[in-house]
Amino acid sequence: GRVEVKQQGKWGTVCGHYWSMKNAAVVCKQLDCGSAVEAPQYGEFGPGSGPIWMDDVGCNGTESALSDCTHGGWGEHDCVHILDAGVVCSGAVEVRLADGGRRCAGRVEVKQQGKWGTVCGHYWSMKNAAVVCKQLGCGSAVEAPQYGHFGPGSGPIWMDDVGCNGTESELSGSAQGQLSPCQRHQK
Known part of the structure; x- marks a missing residue:
């Protein structure tokens, strides 16, 4: 949807000037909505109303909140609502x-x-396993068995070719459908 922020007790929008996937990544992280899939810049979700609180937002992607990113100053902008920024997140993955x-x-x-x-x-790697352990509050990964070590599951195979760098806070991003013809292997 359209990105909106609350400042001085009022909800307002974020201008799409220089809007990027790094900015969208911070929004998705802040909302606990998985990872950024799209970062529509110019009013894809319709024009908002009220103040335009942020313009020229520049996140590096590691910030925990959009307000931690650089911008032109609260309420300082050269924008109109038809240029409001949006975000599409992957959704949180349980x-x-x-x-x-x-x-x-x-x-x-x-x-x-x-x-x-x-x-x-x-x-499947130790980096992927590290993210799962972190997400579940289970400490550090000790092993990352790839092929059916704990027996075959059932239901859809939601994710394949997972590639974490090990620093992510959750396993997310590509669980959007039955992605793989991967065969379940017996122990």
């Missing part, structure tokens, strides 16, 4: 570990569209 005998071990499963499904082991 994660669990199944059939491992305890909460912090098992087959990685994600919930998308109200259904639990699995993550294919293609390119």
Whole structure:
């Protein structure tokens, strides 16, 4: 949707000038909505109303809130509402570990569209496992078994070819449909 911020007790918009995926990434992180998929610059979600609070926003992508990013000053702009910035996020991805005998071990499963499904082991790595452990509050990753170590799951295979750098706070971004013909392997 259209990005809106509250300042001085009033909701207002953000101008699309120099709007980028790095800016969108911060918005998605702040809202706990997964990762940024799109960063529409110029009124894709319709013009807002009220003050235009931010213009020329420049995030590096690591900030925890949009207000931490550089901008031209609160309420300082050369913009109109038809240029309001927008964001499309992937949506938060719920994660669990199944059939491992305890909460912090098992087959990685994600919930998308109200259904639990699995993550294919293609390119599965310790970096990916580190993100899952962090998201679940399970400490550090010790192992990252790729192929059916905890038995085959059921339901859709929601994610494949996952590539985390290990610093992300959650496994998200590509769980948007049954993406892979990955076969479930037996132990």
